[in-house]
Amino acid sequence: MDKYVTRGKRKSSHDISPDPKLTVSVRPAQRRDNDDDEDEPTEVRLARLSSVYPKLEQDLLLDFLLAHDGSVKATLDSIKASQGGHTVRLDSKPSSSRIRNVGAQTSLRSFTIPAAPIESQVQSDGQPKKKPRLLTRKGATLHLFDPEDISQHTPCTIVHNFLPEEEANGLLRELLEESKSFQKITFKLFDNVVSSPHTSGFYVGTDYELNQQRSAYVYNGARMEDVRKLTPWLEKIKPRVEEAVNREIQERIRTRYGGKKLKYQSPDPWRPNAAFVNCYNGPEESVGWHSDQLTYLGPRAIIGSLSLGVTREFRVRRIIPTKEQADTTTKVEEEEEEEEEEAGGGQISIHLPHNSLLVMHPEMQESWKHCIAPTQTIDPHTIAGRRRINITYRDYKESFHPRHTPRCSGCSVPAVLRVVQKKQGGNLGRYFWMCHAGNVPGKEGCSFFQWAEFDEDGNPLPGTTTRTAWTGTGANTSK
Numbered sequence: 001m002d003k004y005v006t007r008g009k010r011k012s013s014h015d016i017s018p019d020p021k022l023t024v025s026v027r028p029a030q031r032r033d034n035d036d037d038e039d040e041p042t043e044v045r046l047a048r049l050s051s052v053y054p055k056l057e058q059d060l061l062l063d064f065l066l067a068h069d070g071s072v073k074a075t076l077d078s079i080k081a082s083q084g085g086h087t088v089r090l091d092s093k094p095s096s097s098r099i100r101n102v103g104a105q106t107s108l109r110s111f112t113i114p115a116a117p118i119e120s121q122v123q124s125d126g127q128p129k130k131k132p133r134l135l136t137r138k139g140a141t142l143h144l145f146d147p148e149d150i151s152q153h154t155p156c157t158i159v160h161n162f163l164p165e166e167e168a169n170g171l172l173r174e175l176l177e178e179s180k181s182f183q184k185i186t187f188k189l190f191d192n193v194v195s196s197p198h199t200s201g202f203y204v205g206t207d208y209e210l211n212q213q214r215s216a217y218v219y220n221g222a223r224m225e226d227v228r229k230l231t232p233w234l235e236k237i238k239p240r241v242e243e244a245v246n247r248e249i250q251e252r253i254r255t256r257y258g259g260k261k262l263k264y265q266s267p268d269p270w271r272p273n274a275a276f277v278n279c280y281n282g283p284e285e286s287v288g289w290h291s292d293q294l295t296y297l298g299p300r301a302i303i304g305s306l307s308l309g310v311t312r313e314f315r316v317r318r319i320i321p322t323k324e325q326a327d328t329t330t331k332v333e334e335e336e337e338e339e340e341e342e343a344g345g346g347q348i349s350i351h352l353p354h355n356s357l358l359v360m361h362p363e364m365q366e367s368w369k370h371c372i373a374p375t376q377t378i379d380p381h382t383i384a385g386r387r388r389i390n391i392t393y394r395d396y397k398e399s400f401h402p403r404h405t406p407r408c409s410g411c412s413v414p415a416v417l418r419v420v421q422k423k424q425g426g427n428l429g430r431y432f433w434m435c436h437a438g439n440v441p442g443k444e445g446c447s448f449f450q451w452a453e454f455d456e457d458g459n460p461l462p463g464t465t466t467r468t469a470w471t472g473t474g475a476n477t478s479k
């Protein structure tokens with residue numbers, strides 16, 4: 001019972017935060033199911049809803065309740081109003097798969113957030129309108145299914161049923177076979193060597209890239225030996241992903257950034273030339289909270305992520321900044337940050353079904369973290385069984401090839417690109433290069449540190465190679 005949503009600062013009678021001081025009030029015998037009682041705990045409200053709609057799952061009822069600020073009356077009115085005309089027939093016997101199915105979940109917009117056409121999100125002066133407030137509470141998870149909700153409230157967009165079915169299945173079959181030889185990634189976390197709780201493989205397009213990856217690029221302080229050529233299916237769908245991601249990028253610029261790309265975002269089309277393929281074999285396999293490495297992608301990186309097989313939850317949470325804004329921060333981001341700060345920073349869960357393409361937009365890696373949460377159960381997939389395959393297509397930029405980027409002279413490991421994600425020191429949002437040897441099993445890090453400077457389009461500026469001793473700026477560890 002720890003999933004809650006709060007709206008704005010309103011501490012109203014409908015604030016449904018779990019307050020340990022609240023005692024379960026005894027419901028007066030004559031109370032009608034649609035009366036609201038200020039002191040009533042969520043459990044009791046849920047039980048009242050459940051008594052009217054016994055066949056609906058508790059999770060779904062809770063979602064509805066939360067979408068109505070905890071008001072049982074408003075929830076019941078809304079459900080009644082939705083009967084007959086709505087996509088989900090709430091009064092009919094719900095098959096649990098239908099209710100839980102991504103395609104069948106109603107959107108939050110349908111309930112409390114006025115549905116606005118995309119165009120109307122941009123004001124006449126070109127500035128994006130403030131989005132409807134939808135806040136997550138610390139320690140709480142807000143589940144989003146609807147593409148418009150996801151686009152509004154996260155730095156991601158999603159395309160369901162992305163490929164024709166036979167192609168998605170062909171790709172899945174091929175990668176399930178490939179995944180038999182995938183490895184766990186090992187890295188050093190503080191003084192321990194840890195390995196990722198899932199397996200992965202890395203693919204590039206050409207022989208030249210393959211050689212470069214083996215001889216020049218460094219990951220977690222080590223060379224990657226197992227680099228593979230894109231498989232026929234990975235190669236085949238690459239142009240589709242490219243086309244869709246570029247379309248989503250333009251759509252986002254138009255509808256969310258007021259028609260102008262973000263500072264440091266590349267104006268060039270996104271061109272995927274590498275893919276990490278992840279395999280999660282069973283509900284317990286996962287990937288922990290992280291931001292993806294910017295080192296070879298540059299600032300404001302964009303990633304196209306295709307999911308196949310078992311549906312899993314992709315969780316995102318904003319890294320809470322302070323009021324001190326860095327100059328890279330956009331107006332949209334400032335507003336979102338303020339909201340998050342007020343809310344105390346919860347997490348949002350995006351459900352990724354088979355054959356869905358998730359685009360991680362340029363706000364994602366610098367300001368948010370993401371993970372694939374371990375879970376108790378999964379719905380087995382007809383082809384994949386317990387497994388989920390995920391492909392993250394990436395655009396490795398020539399200007400971020402290790403031959404162009406700073407290298408630490410104290411040890412042989414090339415520097416990694418990071419961003420200051422914490423307020424201390426007044427450098428929030430600034431990029432820097434640092435030695436990654438501290439993350440290499442068996443190697444100690446050195447103090448190499450250097451601020452990274454880019455032009456408006458995210459290209460490294462020449463002559464920014466002054467070496468400075470590492471003093472600690474509150475930077476966060478990347479994956």
Ligand SMILES: O=C(O)CCC(=O)C(=O)O
Pocket residue numbers: 276278287292305314370371372390392479
């Ligand atoms: O499996 C996923 O959807 C995400 C994987 C991921 O975050 C990564 O490869 O960096």
Ligand SMILES: [Fe+2]
Pocket residue numbers: 290291292370479
């Ligand atoms: Fe990631």
